[in-house]
Amino acid sequence: MSAFRQTLLIVDDDPDDQELLREALSEAGFEGSVHSADDGDTAMAWLRGQATRPGLVLLDLHMPRVRGFELLQQIRADPKLRPLPVVVMTTSWSQEDVSRAYELGVNSFLIKPVLFEELVHTVESLIYYWFTLNELPPA
Numbered sequence: 001m002s003a004f005r006q007t008l009l010i011v012d013d014d015p016d017d018q019e020l021l022r023e024a025l026s027e028a029g030f031e032g033s034v035h036s037a038d039d040g041d042t043a044m045a046w047l048r049g050q051a052t053r054p055g056l057v058l059l060d061l062h063m064p065r066v067r068g069f070e071l072l073q074q075i076r077a078d079p080k081l082r083p084l085p086v087v088v089m090t091t092s093w094s095q096e097d098v099s100r101a102y103e104l105g106v107n108s109f110l111i112k113p114v115l116f117e118e119l120v121h122t123v124e125s126l127i128y129y130w131f132t133l134n135e136l137p138p139a
Contacts, residue, residue: 006032006055006131011043011071012089013063017112020119021058021089028124040066044074053084056130059106061090061097069104076105083137085130 008025012018018036025034035054037043040063047053057075061068068088075081087108088101098109110126113119130136 007052008032008034009043009046009054009057010034010036011038011040011057011063011068012036012060013038014060017060020116021123024116024119024123025127027120028127030123030127039063040068040071040074043071047075047081047084048078053081055085055136057084057086058089059086061088061092061101069100072101072104072106085134085136087126087130 008030010018010021012021015038018038022034022036032055035046037046043057044066047057059068059071066074068090072086072088075084075086085107086105087110088097088106089110089112090097091112093111101109108126110122113122
């Protein structure tokens, strides 16, 4: 499967951030399917309803209802979802958040860039790494 035709899930409660990520993915040349969920409950329902896992989940930490940490715990507790690559992409600079995310099994932790050009560069690097250089587990 083409590196840029994977499925990606954005989990973020801010519709503006979701749209910016979609635009950055498009600018980066990502041609895969992009799905969004605005909280952990919606994301988990979507993940459990899919026949195959997405290639990557981009997860914001601070959301209402089921927060990012809780969703990460649920993913890692589910044998079918456990291998799923999860990258935290958040505005938090807290070392406590970074440490907790890694303790819960996140694959990478990124701070959301402020400038759109920086976001595009970050997304390009992220997509290149996860879908070109990295070997993903079978779906």
